[in-house]
Amino acid sequence: MQDSYYVGAYWGPRKETALECARRAELFLHMLARSDPSFTQWYRAGRGVPRELPGHPVRADITELEKLLLQGRIRAGKEVMEDLGFMQIMWNAKKEATEIHLSCGGYSPWGGPNSCLLNPTRESPLRERLLRAPVLAEVLTSMATAWDPDFAMVSSTEMVRLVQKRKWEVRVGWLTYLSRRLGRLPPLPAPVRIEPVGAIGWLLHLSPEPMTSSNPEHVAFTSRVRELLDRAGLIQLPEPEPASE
Template sequence: MEEDYYLGAYWGPRNETALECARRAELFFHMLARCDPTFTQWYRAGRGAPRDLPGWPLRPELKELESLFLKGRNRTDVGREVIEDLGFRLMVWNAKKEATKLHLSCGKYSPWGGPNSCLLYPPRQGAVRERLLRLPVLTEVLTCMATAWDPDYAIVNSTEMVDLIKKRKWERRVGWLTYLSRRLGRLPPLPAPVRIEPVGALGWLLVLSPEPMTAANPEHVALTARVRELLDRAGFIESPEPAPASE
């Protein structure tokens, strides 16, 4: 059975305006387009989109992205008031069938409602999926995420592996590829065959295997668990749990 892989970058509360988020998104889309041809055109939802297209074509330009982030603000159910501290959201995709989906959540500075994130979901089957789930492409995409969004951490993993490895509700996860920001601490020695590559002055990219890591392979599970344990001892895994809301 095929596992469901995804790429995710995550960071804690960061009070940024729609314009600041748009600058990051503009950089990300332009960098992403150089990783693979399937990333050159994205579409968004909206009434009246051309029937022959997956949606309204997205122009990854600063003003359009700022406008879309402002439209994607979280609002209250009653009164539709903007919830400022929950930031902005944007979801796009690139095809009608076997689509790659991209979810952005940024500008959030509330400790509640989950982290800021940039999530990319490859197709669940097909030739594009096979091309994207190769180490050189994944390395480039994760580097783009780290460069544009400056997350605390980012991973390439399958949901099945996450379910096996994760031990706490609030924790930074380890995957087939894992990016860790330098602001989290100092990396401990890690066992072979883990490869460590710097990502500029921002952080490190850990590559656990040149081949896809699967939850069906006991050796892959054991290596991922071991790396997680070592990083946990070094303070990289535990993520502060939001404090209870004051009454």
């Protein structure tokens, strides 16, 4: 069974308007388009979609993205839950699409984290083209630059299940972005390669090749890097406060 790889960026409560989130989304989509030709056009759901298209085309400009995010406000009945922010999903093809799942602007202490997730297509050879370290490093850099997350990573669901120790923690993957807010990086073993992402954080390359959950050496090495980061205080995240009754 092949690993279910994804790219995920996560950050804690951050009160932002739809306009502020739209600025970040615009930057993200423009940067993402440089990573691969399949990332140049995205689509959304809605009524009246032409049959020949995967959805309504999304223009990567602030005005349209702000409207799109406002449509994704979280509601309880008719009441807008302002502190839960905005959610949207976009995709780039009719079949075997790559998807973007976005949750931003949330500032509830007990709601889920803000996040930007990219789920690569399962179609080959496009999948093989996307699941290369240089492409995914560009995707991670785009997410980090635009969304300023606490951490981001490229991993598989299967690897996360094997490596993660706590429910609320920084996840370490094949490629991992860590914000400087988390603390200082400790010395890490070869072949880990560290690149700065502007002045905001670091990108850790654990391997030039995909790290798979079926390879015991990959699991052991990822776990070792996680342990070293944990000892340096970079892994544990504060647990959300429970909802008030």
